[in-house]
Amino acid sequence: MTGGAGFLGSHLCERLLQTGYEVLCVDNFYTGTRENVAHLLSSPHFELMRHDVTMPLYVEVDEIFNLACPASPIHYQFDPVQTTKTSVHGAINMLGLAKRVKAKFFQASTSEVYGDPKIHPQPESYWGHVNPNGLRACYDEGKRCAETLCFDYHRQHGLPIKVARIFNTYGPRMHPNDGRVVSNFIVQALTHKPITLYGDGLQSRSFCYVDDLIDAFILLMNSDEDFTGPVNTGNPGEFTILALAQKVIEMTGSKSELVYQPLPADDPLQRQPDITLARSKLDWEPTITLEKGLEPTIAYFRQLLETRGMTMHQ
Numbered sequence: 571m572t573g574g575a576g577f578l579g580s581h582l583c584e585r586l587l588q589t590g591y592e593v594l595c596v597d598n599f600y601t602g603t604r605e606n607v608a609h610l611l612s613s614p615h616f617e618l619m620r621h622d623v624t625m626p627l628y629v630e631v632d633e634i635f636n637l638a639c640p641a642s643p644i645h646y647q648f649d650p651v652q653t654t655k656t657s658v659h660g661a662i663n664m665l666g667l668a669k670r671v672k673a674k675f676f677q678a679s680t681s682e683v684y685g686d687p688k689i690h691p692q693p694e695s696y697w698g699h700v701n702p703n704g705l706r707a708c709y710d711e712g713k714r715c716a717e718t719l720c721f722d723y724h725r726q727h728g729l730p731i732k733v734a735r736i737f738n739t740y741g742p743r744m745h746p747n748d749g750r751v752v753s754n755f756i757v758q759a760l761t762h763k764p765i766t767l768y769g770d771g772l773q774s775r776s777f778c779y780v781d782d783l784i785d786a787f788i789l790l791m792n793s794d795e796d797f798t799g800p801v802n803t804g805n806p807g808e809f810t811i812l813a814l815a816q817k818v819i820e821m822t823g824s825k826s827e828l829v830y831q832p833l834p835a836d837d838p839l840q841r842q843p844d845i846t847l848a849r850s851k852l853d854w855e856p857t858i859t860l861e862k863g864l865e866p867t868i869a870y871f872r873q874l875l876e877t878r879g880m881t882m883h884q
């Protein structure tokens with residue numbers, strides 16, 4: 571697994587080990603941490619390797635989960651050229667590896683391939699509305715090109731591929747400073763700092779709890795050989811950012827106030843997955859409501875802030 575020390579990767583490593591896999595976790599720790607997988611290091615079935623996927627990798631494996639890529643706007647815009655390289659060179663190297671060892675290949679794609687969508691909710695057949703040279707392009711176009719590479723390795727070399735288009739996902743082990751809305755709001759609420767709403771807060775997102783998403787990954791990887799995706803994986807429950815802020819304040823009992831800040835460039839107005847395909851091909855749909863998923867997520871950040879001496883004062 572590439573990107574295995576990140577938020578989603580660490581949960582996937584955990585799940586694969588529970589299922590009896592031998593896991594080689596490859597990560598350059600750009601946004602992931604050793605702490606995320608520290609609890610797995612004692613397993614004889616788990617191996618952690620520092621490696622940048624923009625460089626070739628020669629190992630022997632049966633399956634590849636390609637998750638390496640910074641995922642939050644702050645992180646992927648910090649070094650945008652490296653972000654594109656990670657998606658594109660990283661995909662070429664990992665697909666080349668898969669081709670050599672005849673491994674099944676899973677690509678973590680994203681709802682960002684739809685850009686600022688003009689069709690709502692977004693089905694897989696929608697080609698998207700992406701600005702090719704804006705601030706988000708390094709991520710969006712990098713991921714679109716990675717999809718292209720997957721399908722060309724599939725058509726040209728007969729490589730078995732599985733492409734998941736992941737929508738906003740949250741849960742324990744999100745990076746506390748990654749600027750994503752769920753982590754930002756929870757940390758702000760727990761420290762009674764102002765909750766930062768960008769724009770009017772009426773833009774929407776659909777939030778999936780990490781455990782539901784990992785179920786979809788496993789089902790997709792084990793799906794019929796002729797099913798390649800792309801398949802939307804996300805929770806269709808759609809909320810405005812303002813509603814999320816209010817829910818987090820309510821659940822944390824926070825005294826935080828709402829402050830409005832400018833909307834970043836190219837920020838999509840709305841996003842909701844059409845999961846008809848996942849329902850029919852994978853027999854999957856999310857089961858964890860936003861409220862249920864926020865409970866362990868808030869508990870995780872509360873614990874993290876306590877260990878860092880940033881405990882909230884009522």
Ligand code: NAD
Pocket residue numbers: 572573574575576577578579596597598599600601602603621622623624636637638639640641642656660678679680681735736737738739740745
């Ligand atoms: P994350 O930043 O926590 O994890 C990404 C991991 O990739 C990190 O451990 C990072 O160190 C590693 N990495 C980055 N560049 C690398 C490189 N060049 N070589 C090796 N490792 C590298 O993010 P995440 O939320 O866990 O996302 C995982 C994957 O899922 C990403 O590909 C992301 O684009 C995709 N995704 C996530 C979401 C979401 O809501 N979390 C949504 C859509 C897509």
Ligand code: UDP
Pocket residue numbers: 625626627628629662663664665666667668669670671
């Ligand atoms: N590659 C790798 N590990 C391997 C095989 C290939 O990292 O086990 C990389 C290598 O850098 C290569 C890229 O994957 O350039 C693409 O491989 P492919 O065989 O598709 O094309 P090549 O460039 O070798 O013709």
Ligand code: UDP
Pocket residue numbers: 642643738749750751752754755766767768769771773775811833834837838
């Ligand atoms: N957002 C916000 N306040 C924050 C962080 C994010 O209002 O402190 C908004 C952001 O502008 C976007 C939405 O929340 O409209 C989701 O942002 P995130 O970065 O989590 O994900 P993405 O934009 O990639 O979906």
